[in-house]
Amino acid sequence: MTTLTVFAILICAAQQRWHWMAALVAALVGELTYRYFKLNQFNGPFLAAITEWWHTPILMGLQADKHYVKLSKQYGDLVRIGPSHLLTSSPDFWIHANNTKTAYARSPWFYRAMRFNPGEDTVFSQCDIAKHDARRKQMAPGFSGKENLGLEVDIDGHVQELLQLIQSKYMSTAEISKPMDLAMKVQYLALDIISDIGLGQSFGDLKAEADNHDYIASGAIGLRITFMKIALGLTSFFDNYYVASLLGPSEKDKTGFGKVKGVARRIIDDRLEKPTDGKSDMVASFVRNGLTASDLFNESFNQILAGTDTTSCSIRVIMLYLMTNPSIYAKVRAEIDTAWPASEPGIIPDSIARNLIYLQAVVREAMRMHPPVSDLFTREVPNGGDTFTFPSGKEVYFPGGTRISYSIAMHTDPEHYGADAHVFRPERWLTQNTPREKLARMQKINDLIFGYGKFHCLGQRIAFIEINKTIVELVRRFDISLVDPLQPWKSACYGGIYVQGDMWVQVRERGS
Ligand code: HEM
Numbered sequence: 001m002t003t004l005t006v007f008a009i010l011i012c013a014a015q016q017r018w019h020w021m022a023a024l025v026a027a028l029v030g031e032l033t034y035r036y037f038k039l040n041q042f043n044g045p046f047l048a049a050i051t052e053w054w055h056t057p058i059l060m061g062l063q064a065d066k067h068y069v070k071l072s073k074q075y076g077d078l079v080r081i082g083p084s085h086l087l088t089s090s091p092d093f094w095i096h097a098n099n100t101k102t103a104y105a106r107s108p109w110f111y112r113a114m115r116f117n118p119g120e121d122t123v124f125s126q127c128d129i130a131k132h133d134a135r136r137k138q139m140a141p142g143f144s145g146k147e148n149l150g151l152e153v154d155i156d157g158h159v160q161e162l163l164q165l166i167q168s169k170y171m172s173t174a175e176i177s178k179p180m181d182l183a184m185k186v187q188y189l190a191l192d193i194i195s196d197i198g199l200g201q202s203f204g205d206l207k208a209e210a211d212n213h214d215y216i217a218s219g220a221i222g223l224r225i226t227f228m229k230i231a232l233g234l235t236s237f238f239d240n241y242y243v244a245s246l247l248g249p250s251e252k253d254k255t256g257f258g259k260v261k262g263v264a265r266r267i268i269d270d271r272l273e274k275p276t277d278g279k280s281d282m283v284a285s286f287v288r289n290g291l292t293a294s295d296l297f298n299e300s301f302n303q304i305l306a307g308t309d310t311t312s313c314s315i316r317v318i319m320l321y322l323m324t325n326p327s328i329y330a331k332v333r334a335e336i337d338t339a340w341p342a343s344e345p346g347i348i349p350d351s352i353a354r355n356l357i358y359l360q361a362v363v364r365e366a367m368r369m370h371p372p373v374s375d376l377f378t379r380e381v382p383n384g385g386d387t388f389t390f391p392s393g394k395e396v397y398f399p400g401g402t403r404i405s406y407s408i409a410m411h412t413d414p415e416h417y418g419a420d421a422h423v424f425r426p427e428r429w430l431t432q433n434t435p436r437e438k439l440a441r442m443q444k445i446n447d448l449i450f451g452y453g454k455f456h457c458l459g460q461r462i463a464f465i466e467i468n469k470t471i472v473e474l475v476r477r478f479d480i481s482l483v484d485p486l487q488p489w490k491s492a493c494y495g496g497i498y499v500q501g502d503m504w505v506q507v508r509e510r511g512s
Pocket residue numbers: 123124136194303306307308310311314372373377448449450451452454455456457458459460462463
């Protein structure tokens with residue numbers, strides 16, 4: 001509305017219609033004043049109080065994560081980032097807003113842009129609380145061990161493929177180096193795993209050592225468009241069926257995002273022609289729990305988006321911290337050697353990996369230092385408003401309809417993690433180093449990396465199986481080091497999802 005008013009003022013000025021112009025300027029000043037005072041009890045940059053456009057360049061840039069963290073550090077637990085929009089780095093308030101009992105809903109402002117077919121929602125983009133809960137109930141069994149019996153074996157197979165690829169092509173020696181882009185290989189791994197378990201057929205990227213269906217090539221463009229839609233307020237426009245048909249990716253496309261959608265559709269359609277009775281994987285579970293063919297396509301495709309960049313970023317971050325901390329690399333390897341010795345040729349079982357205390361401390365710590373997703377995950381305060389009492393005792397009233405977004409600044413806040421919150425120190429997660437009560441609070445905050453309550457990540461268990469196995473098998477078999485420690489990788493943050501590449505490493509035989 002304001003943009004239109006500004007536009008109209010400019011036209012009146014050009015046509016020298018001064019009376020009209022004065023009226024429009026008065027209306028604009030009235031509107032901006034109203035906006036400014038709406039949430040003026042919250043601090044933030046001045047421009048953010050009067051216009052949404054203020055954070056448009058941040059969302060469209062490639063360092064949104066750093067900008068929002070900076071704001072949280074500057075203004076505290078609650079920052080005003082729009083006329084009706086706050087950013088919170090308070091774990092207690094975020095837990096409250098995501099609790100299964102509260103009526104905070106996902107904000108269409110953010111989540112509508114996560115649809116990849118106009119008008120069709122997935123469990124992730126659904127903003128209606130009742131519909132979201134119902135879909136989540138239908139899907140949860142597919143993520144559990146009970147209805148997805150082949151999960152671990154499937155993951156093992158793909159981790160083996162990664163190891164074979166490294167051993168056959170990328171072993172450096174003292175005489176010759178064969179640099180490998182770890183970022184890309186890990187992305188192939190994550191894509192193969194998620195396509196296998198989510199669609200029932202792997203993309204086969206590791207075997208081909210190629211981005212077989214253009215997912216990686218088109219992913220960065222897709223992410224940029226998604227966050228551009230949010231940043232420019234164009235989500236509804238692009239969610240229109242006719243606009244999407246004309247401008248959006250088509251499943252008939254020969255390249256890009258449309259091609260990936262087309263491949264996923266074909267795999268799902270083929271799969272649905274075969275009986276799912278007696279099968280125990282994710283697709284079979286979704287069918288048994290009532291998902292229609294179109295729901296199934298949307299949800300399965302959503303798994304690929306939700307589970308690829310997130311897990312591959314986690315593996316890269318953990319490896320980066322290990323490679324740059326040799327004593328921690330050695331310590332975690334010693335723990336693995338005891339539990340899963342070199343004489344074991346296979347992939348470590350999840351039951352052993354998840355009980356390696358130091359490994360788990362390393363994983364938590366690396367994901368704390370660099371959470372694999374830093375999305376805003378915006379919520380809306382229920383109609384009628386809400387009052388929350390912060391741990392400091394301060395009571396805060398939030399008017400109904402206010403947008404509230406999540407800030408990853410909470411994960412490096414000295415208030416929760418101490419004065420060395422900015423330092424990679426896995427030992428902080430060990431019971432002998434941190435009092436039990438403090439540790440429990442730290443863990444609760446750290447768990448928010450996977451969301452909370454009614455929106456908690458459905459794939460967390462799968463992600464950890466994949467992450468643990470990959471880290472263990474890389475660390476116990478190889479000596480891996482960065483080719484250029486001064487430039488470990490190229491990393492860009494698209495809204496809140498990381499696109500990383502050029503993570504060149506040298507892999508050598510252990511102890512060689
Ligand atoms: C390290 C890896 C991962 C991280 C950090 C992560 C993080 C998250 C977060 C923060 C949310 C909540 C979003 C919100 O509040 O709106 C979420 C939701 C979700 N995640 Fe993950 N995720 C990861 C891996 C995965 C994987 C591997 C899958 C699939 C196999 C997956 C599937 C989902 C789904 C389906 C939802 C939506 C849940 C709902 O709306 O009820 N995620 N994830």
